[in-house]
Amino acid sequence: QSALTQPASVSGSPGQSITISCTGTSSDVGGYNHVSWYQQYPGKAPKLTIYEVTNRPSGVPDRFSGSKSGNTASLTISGLQAEDEADYYCSSYKTTNTVVFGGGTKLTVL
């Protein structure tokens, strides 16, 4: 089960916006709207940040937004804050009734 493709790292200054891409295939990202994003701090468990491509769970700031076009999903963080520095993982349901994660992206706030 090949992982979804994410950039290894992205960076931005406080107040700026960044976007993390997540590329899959028609069997996962492109075939379903079951895309989610997770934020993970070092040594901590992941936290659901976006689900169903665009939805935020209760408590997640509206600075976080998601989108999808074809086989690629994206996570955008606007008004970047120091506390956003973390690893971010995308995830998608697959036709095989399994789940696949992306390789993860390390976000650095400069």
Added chain:
Amino acid sequence: EVQLLESGGGLVQPGGSLRLSCAASGFSFSSYGLTWVRQAPGKGLEWVSGLSGSGGRTYYADSVKGRFTISRDNSKNTLYLQMNSLRAEDTAVYYCAKDQFGCTATSCYEGTPYYLGSWGQGTLVIVSS
């Protein structure tokens, strides 16, 4: 408050077995699908296995199929992962996670959970001689 507490990790020799447990509280355990996800040291997340909301259907990654078994005991509010024929590449922190959405009054999603709304703190499994 939802709480998930994994246990059972440790050092095991290649070819050995281990059973992980995940004790749950703060939600209606029997109404939610559950999942195991692992993370090798310094690596990304890897989906391992899922259990449907009703508990009737199980799903596995190819890398563990035939070696791992996911199960639940609703009377104990506990999720399990029985791991046999362990390999060095199974070394990882193992997280249990709960579906963001549970069964409704009239139906239960029978697929594998794909929105993992709550996670445990993880338990470390090291496979080494």
